[in-house]
Amino acid sequence: MTIKEFKLPDVGEGVAEGELVSWLVAPGDRVEEDQPVAEVETDKALVEVPSSYDGTVEELFAEEGEMVPVGDVIISFRVDEEGDAEAGASDDADSAAASDSEPDATADEADASAGDTAPDAEPAAESEPDTPSGRTFAPPSARRLARELGVDVAAVDGSGPGGRVTEADVRAHAEGGAAASGGGSDGDAPTPRPAPTDTGSGERKSAVSKxxxxxSAAGAGGxxxxxxxxxxxxxxxxxxxxxxxxxxxxxxxxxxxxxxxxxxxxxxxxxxxxxxxxxPAEPTAEPEPVDAEPADAxxxxxxxxxxxxxxxxxxxxxxxxxxxxxYRGVRRTIGKQMERSKFTAPHVTHHDTAEVDALVEAREELKPKAEARGVKLTYMPFVMKAIVAGLKAHPYLNSELREDEEEIVLRREYNLGIAVATDAGLMVPVVDDVDEKGLFELADEVNDLAARARERKLKPDEMKGGTFTITNFGAIGGEYATPIINYPETAILGLGAIEERPVVREGADGDSEVVPAPTLPLSLSIDHRVVDGAIAAEFANTVMEQLEHPLLLLTE
Known part of the structure; x- marks a missing residue:
């Protein structure tokens, strides 16, 4: 029987650490290879971490909510020599007892190091009592504490929600048992039992330590x-x-x-x-005379x-x-990205409004056909095609400034990022090759990416490679904004809400009149190092022309 430690793997390119959001297993649970054991949130996505072993969970080394660097041990497993899983909880105690009679080299070293401080300590197997097959709800920290104190967690009455066993419950149970047995001899404090990690885990510390x-006492002095x-x-x-x-x-x-x-x-x-x-407070070399009585503590x-x-x-x-x-995970990443963009690229925002009567009619006409194909058709695919037309006419808005090389790269791919608001913050999945896809295909892909973004199921690759970004704040409410560029891109277009607003049009008699009409407010932010204000205005005019005459989108 051996103890196998499992380290937090590289869960994404460039990811150095992750927050352990939740454990999907508990000590004593049997797991199979590739079975998810934990959920880890990085600065890119929420991912499940699979096990590399068939075996039984021995120890959890991180608490839920803790930031864990990539490469740190997060969990250990008990596996046999061939790496197969153990039969069950009843066999665990027998195997552990057998391993005590023939310990491996690692166990010998651990026992030797522990021998000076706790010569009468019981073997690790005895400090982890058998647990009945019934499920006991307890966090990893409470289970570890139970093993350290030699308490059967299944025998503890839980005071938490739904009978959940807390650490306080474990301590109370242990103190009650000690009082019933009369406590230690001669009034000496009992020696703590070694944690399971004392055997086969080297110097690795449990998530809960005594x-x-x-x-801890040696750290203080004077x-x-x-x-x-x-x-x-x-x-x-x-x-x-x-x-x-x-x-x-x-x-x-x-x-x-x-x-x-x-x-x-x-x-x-x-x-x-x-x-x-x-x-620490130090006495002075020559105490000053004191007339009054000494001050008390x-x-x-x-x-x-x-x-x-x-x-x-x-x-x-x-x-x-x-x-x-x-302030961590996706929220911290968004903050750093926005800070970098705002303090690197000088932003200028151009505002304009498109009159979209024909666009509203075109969408209403196409919606039944889209529904027949199982597609929900929004205005976004129309806007995406209009943006591609504008980027083709004004390529500097589809570019990247490489400062170190002192060059501007005009991108020939049209990969549009769609900002999606989620509970964890703003995420930007990317739709590749927009110029090569039809309206229904774009609608289906956007809906899928947005749904998976809100469920935190996007892959890191699905948020890379964008050349231009769209943010639709009008879906929540509002007309104009000053969007921050998704650096290192050079432009971003914000969409307001499509609503009826007063517009001036020529009447039948040739006179101008104010009438209500559906309009779409546009807010275009540009990197002024790369894009001039006149180019931004021309780009906005091209986009508006496409939206006001949707038949032009058929040419894209």
Missing amino acids: RGSAD DAPEPAGRETTLATPATRKVARERDVDLDDVPTDETRDGEAFVTAEAVNAYADALES EATPEPAATAAAAASGTASTERDGDETVP
Whole structure:
């Protein structure tokens, strides 16, 4: 029997890390090769991570919501020598007991390293009791804690929603069992059982580790604040990054704030605690004479109290109705892309309005034919064909400026990105070769890409290679905007809502009159380094001509 560790694979070109959104398995579950074990959100898409082994889940090394670098171990499996899956939970205990009698080299090293600190520790197999076949709902952290404390998670009464077992439930069950058995001898604190990762996992740490051990206690010295020593601490990825940079254990940072019943630590509290550790109070060389009585402990707070006060002050600020939302994944990617575009390309936006009576009539006439083919026909395919006509007439709007080479590339492909609003942010799937496709084909492809974008099922390749982008803010409401270019493209066209608005037309008697007519507001942003304002206006005129006379689209 061997332990196989599985690292987070490269889930997309150029992706360095991903947020582990949810685990699809739990320790003790049997999995097969290529079975999805986790959902990971990158800055490009939400993907499922498949297993590389047939076996039984041994340990989960990351919490849901944690940012995990590509290449880090996220899960381990128990497999036999041939790599086949184990028969079931009843065989797991027998196999683990047999492996204790003939441990492999890795297990010997782990046992040897653990021998100095816990010579009487029980084998890993004994610290993970058998679980009945019935399903027990518990997060990975609660299951790990149960194994560390030698608690059968199936025997714990869950207090969470739907009977979900929490870490507090596990600790309460363990303390109740210890009290019933009379506790340790001579009043000594019991030695914690080793986690399953102590065998066969080298120095890999579990997602939940016991606090208050020798390693955490050794970090403080002199007048440094005493660690809080919690079991679990919640924090945003930004706060965890600060903790790593300041070499601080989040479980040791004092805080009075909680989220979902668990301690919550902010970056400000981490910095305050780290400052207190780095600058402990030192006695002066020559104490000044004191006329009054010595101040008590409350008059001059210790660094730990200062850190706690800072954390408490921050917590009170954040509790005033504010909500903290992590800035990561697709949202962070959008922000970086918009920042790069806005601060790299000087934007100019040209506004105009097309009178689209004939377009509305053409769509209404074609809708029944589209429905007969199972296609929902919107205005977007018409606009896409009109844009291609404009790009062919004015190729500088279908270009890319390569600054390092000091050259402008005029693209001969017409790949249009369609901005789609999703719960995770704005995503831009790309429709390739628009000039080679018909209206119904474009409608079907756009509808498919938009649906899969909202479901986070787009492939990374489906969001690459665009030469021009369309954003339809009119679908939500509004007339004009100043769209930000999808860099390194050089132009983007924003569409307002098609509505009846007052327009001036020549009447039957030759006099001008104001009448209601359907119009389409257009907002064209350009990179002014590449495209002049006059060229932008000419492009808009070409697009409007195509939309106002849709029979011209038949030539595209």
